[in-house]
Amino acid sequence: MKYIVFALAVLVIVAGCVQEKAPIKEISIPGQAKIYQFTNDLRSAVLVKSNDETGIKNIFYAAKNINIVFDGSSETDNAYFSAVLIDFGAKVPLYLSYDGVQIKFTPFYTLSDDWYNATDDKIPEPTFIEPVLVIKGPSTGAEETSVNLYNNTIVLQGTSYKNLTLAGDKLTLIVFGIDKDTLESLAQK
Numbered sequence: 118m119k120y121i122v123f124a125l126a127v128l129v130i131v132a133g134c135v136q137e138k139a140p141i142k143e144i145s146i147p148g149q150a151k152i153y154q155f156t157n158d159l160r161s162a163v164l165v166k167s168n169d170e171t172g173i174k175n176i177f178y179a180a181k182n183i184n185i186v187f188d189g190s191s192e193t194d195n196a197y198f199s200a201v202l203i204d205f206g207a208k209v210p211l212y213l214s215y216d217g218v219q220i221k222f223t224p225f226y227t228l229s230d231d232w233y234n235a236t237d238d239k240i241p242e243p244t245f246i247e248p249v250l251v252i253k254g255p256s257t258g259a260e261e262t263s264v265n266l267y268n269n270t271i272v273l274q275g276t277s278y279k280n281l282t283l284a285g286d287k288l289t290l291i292v293f294g295i296d297k298d299t300l301e302s303l304a305q306k
Contacts, residue, residue: 143155144159153289161283163287163300166261173271174291177209178216181247182222183250185202186252187252200282201273202224249269249270249271255275262274264287
């Protein structure tokens with residue numbers, strides 16, 4: 118009987134030690150009235166690969182407009198892009214406005230070699246002067262799940278819907294200036 122009680126006590130102690138932390142799905146930014154809500158656990162999103170977080174953040178603070186470009190050939194990816202962009206577009210302009218930064222997004226998409234604007238009008242291939250956010254999904258060229266900067270172009274890509282939303286959340290966290298350490302401190306408040 119002593120062994121059973123001892124074994125049960127050990128199991129209770131071990132179970133308490135391996136208990137997972139609750140997911141972080143919302144954050145409050147000091148100085149802002151808004152609580153930002155996310156679909157994913159931000160502990161996972163903050164780990165998405167990125168090659169230049171400072172450069173990406175600087176683009177959002179310096180640009181008046183960011184052109185969004187995607188391959189419109191996959192209806193499934195188009196739905197994914199809409200979900201990611203709506204979520205991103207609801208958070209980032211509001212966040213930036215607290216710092217006095219006004220930003221807009223101008224979408225373009227391609228089908229084969231043709232270019233289209235937001236109203237589905239066929240247009241000549243644009244020459245972008247302002248920064249570009251290229252989005253790639255599982256059916257439209259994503260090779261990994263990441264948010265990377267190449268010159269004046271940010272490439273957000275995800276190899277599945279879940280990974281695309283994680284990359285979208287990572288981009289939001291980059292703009293917010295939240296890294297792994299900052300996330301943990303915000304979650305404790």
